[in-house]
Amino acid sequence: MAANPHINPFSKRYKKELDADQLFQQLRAGSLSALSQAITMVESQAVKDSAFAKAILQQALPHSGKSFRLGITGVPGVGKSTFIETLGKKIVEQGKKLAVLAIDPSSNRSKGSILGDKTRMEELVRSDRAYIRPSPAGKTLGGVARKTREAIILCEAAGYDFIIVETVGVGQSETAVHSMTDFFLLLKLAGAGDDLQGIKRGIMEMADMIAINKADGENATAAKHAVREFKNALHLMPAKDHGYTTQVLKCSGLNDKGVVNILNVIINFKQHSHNNGSFDKRREQQELYWLHQTIEDTLKSRFYSNAAVISKMIEIEKQVILKKLTPFEAAQQLLDIQG
């Protein structure tokens, strides 16, 4: 596949010639290159880029928040890319501008990440109204999630009114995606035997909809059973704040069956949640969640990267194991070092 400007848009020209104001004007005017360059700046780890990133985010912020944000998760093999391609085409056909982002803290840009190889979304990628961006590289979920949150702000300022955030569910990434989206869709396969895992990790409880994908051909009967089983399981879950019952639907992303129905339910949910105020409430809770999560992550990383703490840690841990210090007294000694 030839280099696609939607996916690999990095261009040094912008960095050299444009300041944040100019780049932001181009972004607002609909330039895909400007959007991509802005996201690249936000994703950059380089200290020299941070003032630029901050400036452009600060300008974008008042223009953000007006999209509908759809989170999609599912294990590898569930058919996420094909589903998103089919769903995404319907969204752009309705005249909406769609951005597809991803969270995958295990990804490494050079090794190819989810959404990195978009041959499977090749129809969607050709649409003028679709923007597809691979998962940012990063070592920690917190870092990757922050970059994706900031990319959402930029996409919204650029006029994208429908944003899909997908994840393969590494570590706590479903929680991260759930905490930045308005609707959380869990894709499942019939009879895949991972149901218990999903319950255990709280994914089912987070889901606003469960869709059994690949529910045709020889899977049709199993899918019917799966729908019933998931419905039963959901009965035991606590009710949701938004008062909307989690639906369990069947679909086939590949054969475009049931996908329009799913989209209709989502659009219905959007209307419903705007009407009863739960949309705004969920957004507010998410903002505060990220505020406090960032504070707590930073407190920890500051502490554990403190040179004096690092140099004392091994010795203190040894004293705890040798019963020379209680863990509580040891914690106090380390905390006293940081001051």
Next chain:
Amino acid sequence: MAANPHINPFSKRYKKELDADQLFQQLRAGSLSALSQAITMVESQAVKDSAFAKAILQQALPHSGKSFRLGITGVPGVGKSTFIETLGKKIVEQGKKLAVLAIDPSSNRSKGSILGDKTRMEELVRSDRAYIRPSPAGKTLGGVARKTREAIILCEAAGYDFIIVETVGVGQSETAVHSMTDFFLLLKLAGAGDDLQGIKRGIMEMADMIAINKADGENATAAKHAVREFKNALHLMPAKDHGYTTQVLKCSGLNDKGVVNILNVIINFKQHSHNNGSFDKRREQQELYWLHQTIEDTLKSRFYSNAAVISKMIEIEKQVILKKLTPFEAAQQLLDIQG
């Protein structure tokens, strides 16, 4: 019931007349009053008691660690007290000294906490070799858990070689008990319908044994089914480090059925885990867990109790909700205040 010296041992005499060294000598010599007084000092929130508590813990620490620590959890109504009474009598009959402690962060000493009303353990409480201590009062799980951990150290220094820590499972208290015990026993009722909750919250995964209590009379058949169901569910759980398969057993604490079998399995586990080194490994991991948990809890509570942070928090949160600041930028501003 008359005041019982095992339960309500507070005596001002010790505080006035004895220093930490003397109290510790009496504790080592087997004085129940000294043990109770030492635990009371460790539980005290008063600043004036903290040096005393620290001194006595530091003396106790080298004598600690030699007991077997058994965690027991189960929902209210599962029959924990009766089960512990029946099991505890068998333990003291084998010549062991047994201490029973509790974790219940929802408890308030004045309102009566779990283990506060021990009429249900009245036989056990009369044994010379049993020591029963109610859950310490406290607002946070971290605080209550720390006090219980320190009470374990004192009980071990006082020669108690079998320690039961029970919890009703409020909040994350099962995780706390699991993180301070060598064997974690989950009591269940047949057909109680809370299985999914247990899976979801990871309790089943933590359990080293599941015992279906009240498994006689008209519950006998349901208990048999429950054993099979739990065994099936456990097959889907990841294998444990200690290489010991989680057993599912039936019992009746009230009618003393199956309890001796449970004790035998626990004693067998103890031997097995000592032999393969997993006992020591688990203890080490627990010590480090409490070290890092204490550090992280303290970092957070220091931050959120900082007067300058408190006075700025509401304003900053408002700016985030009004989209004047990203949550990440807002976090940075608050972190800069603390310095």
